[in-house]
Amino acid sequence: MNFCKAISTALLLIATGATFAQNQILTVTSPDKRIALTISAADKKLSYTVKADNFPIINKSPLGLVADGTDLGNNTRITGQPQRSSVNESYAVIGNHTKAINRANEAYIPYTAAGKPMALFVRVYNDGVAVRYTIAPGIKHIDAERTTWTLPNNVKKIAWADFHQSYEGLNYVTPLAEVPEGKVVMPPLTFQSGKYYVSLTEADCESFADMALTRSGNAFTVAYPFAAKGWNVIQPSKSIYLNGTYKGKLVSPWRTTLIARSLTELVNSDLITNLCPPPAKGSDFSWVKPGRSLWQWWSVGAPKFEDQKNWYDAAAKLTWEYYLVDDGWRNWKQEGKDQWQLLKEVIDYGNTVGVKSLVWVDSKEFRKAPERRAYLQKVKEAGAVGIKIDFIPDADADIMQWYAETQQDCAQLKLLLNFHGSVKTTGLNRTYPNDITREAIRGNEYHMTKYKRVMPPQHDITVPFTRYLSGPADFTSVILDPKELATAKFTWPHEFAQAIVYTSPIIHFADKYQLYLENPMVDLFKQVPTTWDETRVLSCSSMGDVVAFARRKGTSWWIGVMNGADEREVKIPLNFLSAPTKATLVYDGETNTSVDKREQTVSPKDVLTIKLRSSGGFVAKL
Known part of the structure; x- marks a missing residue:
């Protein structure tokens, strides 16, 4: 009986392998089956597509490295069945919440390119996909990379950043057509398409040059602005834990596509850290x-x-x-x-x-x-x-x-x-x-009168959906000096909200200590946490317009709202509360360097109505 089962299984594998070898197409799905990554070498060119709930997230896009003068995404052939495995673990994190869930389906896909034995590692999560390359033995020099994300045609808006050597360029939210073509932009880059928010970046970059992107039409392709002529492959060192290897193979970083159905899912994703090694x-x-x-x-x-x-x-x-x-x-x-x-x-x-x-x-x-x-x-x-x-x-x-x-x-x-x-x-x-x-990140060092630097308000409300998706950032938050705030008229609540919205387990407060100690918000400065048990992006948030976070630490909720350039009124339902509670509410004051601070009791049924000045904000502790 066991012998018959073994023969049947072998015949099935042979038949499946033959079909696979002929089609040169395979699909890996997420644990919840919603997201599908399809890899193809059907036309002898390595490519991929991504769908969520059968909705196109990334249209057919090239894959491949260029090494030693050879394009290793052309003349390709998948040479065998993928070796499939799964990831299922959790670990402690400090930032948006306390525990990360790392659950994915992984596949190792062998292929040849220009006669070289290569392979892809792919992972598919419930909130995104990632792809990385193995570096074949004998490859000496990485010249370039063909990895591309071809966006669907219905992109509503896109958040992106100017090129800068240390990621200190301005961040914008624009139509796709306003992202400069042929020029380097800095990831993470986030776009809205249908009901999805999608963010593109990299994970686990150990021995490759840092990755940026360039646009051509609807497509964004990997660029290496800090290694324009490429680099010699760095061989792994046993003395370094992060030595550019994965499962014993020399590899590229992961190229990542984060897929979320809401801004809350977007900012809470652990996709980028999930793709990195645990501590030694x-x-x-x-x-x-x-x-x-x-x-x-x-x-x-x-x-x-x-x-x-x-x-x-x-x-x-x-x-x-x-x-x-x-x-x-x-x-x-x-x-x-x-x-x-x-x-x-x-x-x-x-x-x-x-x-x-x-x-x-x-x-x-x-x-x-x-x-x-x-x-x-x-x-x-x-x-x-x-x-x-x-x-x-x-x-x-x-x-x-x-x-x-x-x-x-x-x-x-x-x-x-x-x-x-x-x-x-x-x-x-x-x-x-x-x-x-x-x-x-372009932080408050770019809002200083002595250097004649003025930060536009859109930047503040964009970075939560760009740079902060890759990890914590030291914005050096919370300017209070009236002279420094005179140019863009950022309000004190707007500035304090930076400490709530921007994730940084150590926050370096920018201003003179006297301005914190003598401020009407000093009681809140003494209490504000820097890490959180729970994070929600409130429904009034809109990329490029206004951002509002509710964060929980223990039994206390903190709300931070930052407005862009246009005055507006927003409503915040307090349905995340579990019971009536005392609240400290801080609204924009009559001037940008004053506040309207109120103490009152609020309940889960309440809805706060907040009028926001241009560059204004709101802060609450509940």
Whole structure:
């Protein structure tokens, strides 16, 4: 009987294999069967399509690398049945919620291209798909990439960002036709089509150059602006955990398509971190603690040694956990003492008032491993718990390995890590949770009168649906100085809402400490969390117009609303509450630097009606 079953199974596999070899098409579906990724080599060109509920998300689009002068997406043939597997796990996260569910169907698909043995790894989730390439033995140089996303014809609007070396370009929401053709734009890029929100980016970039995109018609294709001539393949190092391999094979990063049926699903997706490796076995990141940080550079410039106690004292009064000693400390000198001794003195003082220290450094101090480890060790010995690394070179493949090495060194030394002047995260904060936030965003450094910089309001309300989809970002939120807010007339509630809407497990508040301590919202500044148990995007939100988040921490709900350039009225049902509760409600005041603050009881049946000024906002704690 068993022998007959074995023969039947073998015959079935042979028949299926023959049909598959003839058609050169295969489909992988999500665990809930709603999303389908189809891979094809039927015309000897590797391509794919994506559908959700049979609705076209990505039309037929090319796949393939160009390596050693050969297009490895042409003259292709799938050479065997896919090796199918599944992913089913959960893990703790800090940010929008507390636990990520990682459930997907995966397939390993062997193919040949120009005679080279290649393969695709694909994963299909209930909220998206991802594709990555294996790098065949003998390939020496990556020239380019053909991976493309061909959008459907009914795109309503699209959110995208200008090219910038460290992702500090402006973000926009426009019709598809207004995205510049032939020019580099920076992902994540998010579009609305039918009832879906779809976002395109990459995950688990370890030893490839950073990925950007260029548009041609409805199609966006991978570009490497920081490695225009390509790069020599980096062979895996056993000393680096993130060494560019997956299941023992040298691979490209994942090319990702996030698919959501609502803005709440979009911002809560864990697709990008799900595609990254877990921490190395035996790792302990229980020491990684989120919190709020004072920071003096934006408001007063370089830190003065004799002024540091005032900043630590202010952080303690605000009950904030951190203070960042920014650029300028390396110039401190006193008779008989160098900058390191003085740095230790101020850090020691911070510890006496219960405030931990983060320290700024220029990346040129440690581009190579021995110097990096020695410098980080000195920071650790000075008593700091974290480091902010700035002015990082263009993200070619070598620099992406430098990021991985730095993450590893900081983890081993138990140092929190904040990359500034950097590229976007690609989910590797899952692997190294000490990589707790990073810049790679046009934040409040681009709203400063001394540099004649003014931020347009649309940028603020777009980034939750672009850059923040790839991971936490250090926007350096909450400007309160009336002089700095005079240009665009951002309101105080709008600014405070940044701390609620923008995900950053450590928030570096931009302004002078006096402006927080003397503000009518000081009680809320002392309480606002930086990580959340639950996140909802409220129904009044619209990409490019207004953004409103409700976030829960424990039994408290916080609401943050930021408006764009046009005055509007929005309604917020409080049906996410479970019972009547006391509430602090902060509306725009008569001027942009005043507030209308109210205390009242609200219930799940209530609907708040909020009139928003141009560049206005609203904040509530319930």
